[in-house]
Amino acid sequence: MLAELINPYYLQVGSFMLINIILGISMYITLSTGQLSLANAGFMGIGAYTSALLTIHFSLPIPVGVVIGAIFAGLLGIVVGLPTLRLKGVFLAIVTLGFGEVIRVIFVNWESLTKGSVGLSGIPHMGRELLKTVKELGFEPKMLGLQNNQFIFMAIFLILLVIVIFVIWFFKRQNDSRIGRAFSAIKLDEQAAESMGINITYYKVLAFAQGALLSGFAGALFAHMLGYISPADFAYHKAIDILIFAVLGGSEVIWGPAFGAFFLTLLPEVLRFISEYRYMIYGVIIVVMMVVRPQGLIDLNVVKWIKRKTTRRGLKNGTGN
Amino acid sequence: MSIFKKFMQFSAVSSMLLLAACGGGGDETASGTEGQADGGSGVVSADIGVISYNSGPGAAYGEAITNGLKLAQEEINAKGEVNINLKIEDSAGEQDQALTAAQKLINSENVTAIIGPTLSTEMNVVGPEADLSGVPIMGTSTTAEGIPQLGEYVFRNSIPEALAIPASLKKAIEAYDVKKVAILYGNDDVLTKSGFDTMKATAEEMGLEILTIETFQKGQSDYNAQLTKIKSLNPDLILASALYNEGAVIMDQARKMGIDVPFVGGNGFNSPEVINIAGDAANGLIVATPWFGEKEDPKVQDFVAKYTEKFGKAPDQFAAQSYDGLYIFAEALKNAGDSDRDAFRDALAEISNFEGILGNFSFDEEGDVVMEPTVLTIKDGKFQEFNE
Numbered sequence: 107m108l109a110e111l112i113n114p115y116y117l118q119v120g121s122f123m124l125i126n127i128i129l130g131i132s133m134y135i136t137l138s139t140g141q142l143s144l145a146n147a148g149f150m151g152i153g154a155y156t157s158a159l160l161t162i163h164f165s166l167p168i169p170v171g172v173v174i175g176a177i178f179a180g181l182l183g184i185v186v187g188l189p190t191l192r193l194k195g196v197f198l199a200i201v202t203l204g205f206g207e208v209i210r211v212i213f214v215n216w217e218s219l220t221k222g223s224v225g226l227s228g229i230p231h232m233g234r235e236l237l238k239t240v241k242e243l244g245f246e247p248k249m250l251g252l253q254n255n256q257f258i259f260m261a262i263f264l265i266l267l268v269i270v271i272f273v274i275w276f277f278k279r280q281n282d283s284r285i286g287r288a289f290s291a292i293k294l295d296e297q298a299a300e301s302m303g304i305n306i307t308y309y310k311v312l313a314f315a316q317g318a319l320l321s322g323f324a325g326a327l328f329a330h331m332l333g334y335i336s337p338a339d340f341a342y343h344k345a346i347d348i349l350i351f352a353v354l355g356g357s358e359v360i361w362g363p364a365f366g367a368f369f370l371t372l373l374p375e376v377l378r379f380i381s382e383y384r385y386m387i388y389g390v391i392i393v394v395m396m397v398v399r400p401q402g403l404i405d406l407n408v409v410k411w412i413k414r415k416t417t418r419r420g421l422k423n424g425t426g427n
Numbered sequence: 428m429s430i431f432k433k434f435m436q437f438s439a440v441s442s443m444l445l446l447a448a449c450g451g452g453g454d455e456t457a458s459g460t461e462g463q464a465d466g467g468s469g470v471v472s473a474d475i476g477v478i479s480y481n482s483g484p485g486a487a488y489g490e491a492i493t494n495g496l497k498l499a500q501e502e503i504n505a506k507g508e509v510n511i512n513l514k515i516e517d518s519a520g521e522q523d524q525a526l527t528a529a530q531k532l533i534n535s536e537n538v539t540a541i542i543g544p545t546l547s548t549e550m551n552v553v554g555p556e557a558d559l560s561g562v563p564i565m566g567t568s569t570t571a572e573g574i575p576q577l578g579e580y581v582f583r584n585s586i587p588e589a590l591a592i593p594a595s596l597k598k599a600i601e602a603y604d605v606k607k608v609a610i611l612y613g614n615d616d617v618l619t620k621s622g623f624d625t626m627k628a629t630a631e632e633m634g635l636e637i638l639t640i641e642t643f644q645k646g647q648s649d650y651n652a653q654l655t656k657i658k659s660l661n662p663d664l665i666l667a668s669a670l671y672n673e674g675a676v677i678m679d680q681a682r683k684m685g686i687d688v689p690f691v692g693g694n695g696f697n698s699p700e701v702i703n704i705a706g707d708a709a710n711g712l713i714v715a716t717p718w719f720g721e722k723e724d725p726k727v728q729d730f731v732a733k734y735t736e737k738f739g740k741a742p743d744q745f746a747a748q749s750y751d752g753l754y755i756f757a758e759a760l761k762n763a764g765d766s767d768r769d770a771f772r773d774a775l776a777e778i779s780n781f782e783g784i785l786g787n788f789s790f791d792e793e794g795d796v797v798m799e800p801t802v803l804t805i806k807d808g809k810f811q812e813f814n815e
Contacts, residue, residue, distance in 0.1 A: 114560075115530035122523055214615045223620045224571070227551045234559070255534075255560050332522055334551040336617060339522065375527060378516065385482045385519065 117259035123371040124266040125324050130351035130363030132320035137357045139313040140293035142199045144345040146321040148206030151340030153179040153322025154329035158229040172326040179322020180315050187314035206345050213337035225336025232330040233258030277360055356402020365404050472510040473766035476532030478525055478543035481517040488545050488745050494738050495746035499753035509760045518544050525549035533560050539766045542752055547571035548617050554581040563772040567752040568745050570694050571621045575794035580772055582794035584752045586717045588625040591800050595691050595715035596629055598802045598813055605663040607636045612668035614642040622668035622693030638662050650677050658686050670695040675704035682708035715800040717785040718744035727784050751783035
C-alpha cells in the first residue's frame with residue numbers, strides 16, 4: 107500500500123519545490139529590508155561549488171559540506187554586502203546582478219578547480235549516500251516494503267521538508283522579534299528608522315548575509331540532489347527565477363515566496379500535457395497574475411482571511427485549539 | 428501553537444494541490460501498461476520515453492530530434508514487427524527539468540527505455556538515475572566525454588568528439604602536411620569546451636606544435652584580437668571548437684584578414700548554416716560527422732526525401748541520429764522479444780553491425796559508439812566528402 111503511493115516522480119518534484127522554497131525565502135529576507143538583490147543565484151553557486159568540491163576532494167560527509175557551503179556563502183554575503191549596500195533600489199539590483207555574473211565567470215575560468223563550463227560531475231548524491239549508510243547499519247528499504255529508489259526519494263523529501271519547516275519557523279520567529287521589526291522599519295523609511303536609533307548598516311548587511319547564507323544552503327542541497335552542476339545553472343536567469351518566486355507569491359509575508367516557489371515549480375509539471383506550449387502558458391499565467399495581483403498572490407490580507415476562515419470553521423466544528 | 432496551526436493549514440492546502448496535480452498523471456500510467464499488455468499477440472509492443480529540448484533557446488535541436496523519431500516510429504510501426512509508442516517529454520534544456528521528466532517516464536509511465544536527453548549536461552544528471560532504476564537510456568545527441576561510462580544502462584549512438592575530431596584532424600594532416608596549429612574555442616559552453624579538451628589532447632598525441640590557445644565567449648561578434656595573434660604566428664591549420672553561429676563569423680573575419688589556412692571544427696560547427704552565414708569564407712572548413720545528407724546511399728536519400736516532404740525542411744544530423752536511434756531500439760526490441768527493461772538492455776548492448784542511415788553502427792562494451800565518421804569539407808560553397 108505504502109509502496110504504491112510513493113512515486114519517485116512526485117517526490118522529485120516535491121524536493122525541487124522545497125529547495126525552491128528555500129530560495130524564495132532567501133529572496134524574501136533581503137526584500138524585507140527593502141533591498142532588491144539579484145545576487146542569490148551567485149550565492150547559490152558558491153554554496154553548490156563549495157560543498158561539491160569539499161565532498162569530492164576531501165570526502166567530507168554531505169551534511170558537513172552543505173553547512174560549510176552555506177556558511178561560506180554567508181561570509182561572502184557580508185563581504186559583498188558591506189560596500190554594496192550603500193546603494194539603493196535599481197542600482198543595488200544592477201550591482202548584485204553583476205556580482206552574480208562575476209561568480210559565474212569565475213566558475214567558467216577557474217578550470218583547474220571547477221573544470222570550467224564542462225561542470226562538476228560525480229558529486230555525492232544525498233539519497234544514494236544515505237542508502238549506503240543505512241545499509242551499513244543493517245537496514246534495508248525492503249523492511250518497509252519499499253524499492254531502493256522509493257526509499258531514496260522519500261528520505262530526501264522528508265529531510266528537505268524538515269529543513270524547510272525549520273527555516274520557515276526560524277524566519278517567522280525572527281520577523282516577530284526586534285530584528286524583524288527593525289527590518290520592516292528600514293523597509294518603510296530608512297531615514298526615520300535611523301533617527302529612531304536603528305543601526306541601518308548592521309541590519310541591512312544582516313539581511314543580505316542571511317539571504318546569501320540561505321541561497322548557498324539551497325545551492326549545496328541542489329548540488330547533492332542532482333549530482334552534477336555547471337556554471338550555466340547559476341546564471342542570471344536563475345536569479346530572475348528566484349525573484350519571480352517572491353514577486354509572484356508576494357513579498358509581504360513569508361508564505362508569499364514559499365507559495366510562489368511551490369506554485370511555479372508545480373506549474374511546468376502540471377502543464378506537461380501541452381508539451382511545447384507549456385512555457386508559453388507559464389508566461390501568460392505570470393503576466394495575468396501580475397496584472398490582477400501586483401502585490402503578489404499572498405499578502406497580509408490573504409493571510410488574515412485564511413486565519414479568520416479557519417478559526418471560525420474550527421470553532422463551529424469544535425476542533426479549534 | 429499558532430505557528431504550528433498555520434503550518435498545518437499551509438501543508439494541508441499544498442498537499443491538496445499536489446494531489447490534484449498528480450491526478451492527471453495517474454490516468455496515463457493505466458494506458459501505458461495497456462499498451463504493453465497486447466504484446467501477447469505476436470508483435471512486441473513497448474513504450475519508449477523521449478526527453479528532448481523542446482522549449483527554450485535550443486528548441487530547434489529538440490524539434491529535429493522529435494521529428495526524426497516520429498518519422499522512424501511511423502515506418503517501424505507500419506512494418507508491423509514491433510509496435511513502438513513514444514512518450515515525449517520536454518526538458519527545456521535544464522538539468523532539473525530533464526530529471527523530473529525522466530522520473531515521470533520511469534515511474535509514472537513505466538516506459539521500457541528512454542531516448543534522450545538532448546544535452547550532455549542533462550545526461551550527466553539523468554543517466555545515473557536511469558541506471559539506478561534499471562531503465563536503458565540512449566542519448567542521440569550527447570557527444571561529451573564519459574557519457575556511456577555513467578552506468579551499465581547508459582548508451583549513446585551519437586559520435587563522441589573523441590572519435591570525430593581525430594578523424595578529421597588525421598585527414599587534414601595528411602592532405603595539408605600540418606605541423607603547427609592554433610586553437611580557438613568558446614570557453615563558456617559545455618560542447619565547445621569539451622570539444623577543445625579533445626582537440627588539445629588529439630593535437631598533442633599527433634605531435635603537432637600548438638602555437639597558441641585563444642578563447643572567446645558565446646555571442647561575441649568581434650574576433651579580430653584573437654585572429655590577429657593567430658595570423659602573426661602563421662599556423663598551418665586552425666582548430667576551432669565553436670558552435671556554428673560563432674564559428675561562421677570567425678571564418679568570415681579570418682578570411683577577410685587574409686588567413687587562408689583550413690579550419691577543423693567540432694560537432695557544433697557542423698551545420699549547413701555555416702555556409703549561409705559565411706558564404707565563400709566558409710570554404711576550407713573540415714568536420715567529421717556521422718551524417719552526410721548527400722551520400723549516394725538509397726537509404727539516406729529515401730530518408731531525406733521523406734523527411735523533407737513531411738516536415739518541410741531537410742534533416743540535419745540531430746534528426747538523422749534520432750531516426751537511427753529509434754531503429755536501433757526497434758531492432759533491440761525485436762531481438763529481446765519482450766518489453767522487459769533488463770531483457771531490452773541486454774539486447775541493446777548486443778547490437779552490432781547495424782546498418783542505418785549513418786552507416787555501420789556497433790556498441791562497444793561500455794555502450795559507446797563504434798563507427799567510422801565521414802569527413803566533410805566545404806568546397807565551392809557546399810559540403811563534400813573530403814578526399815585529397
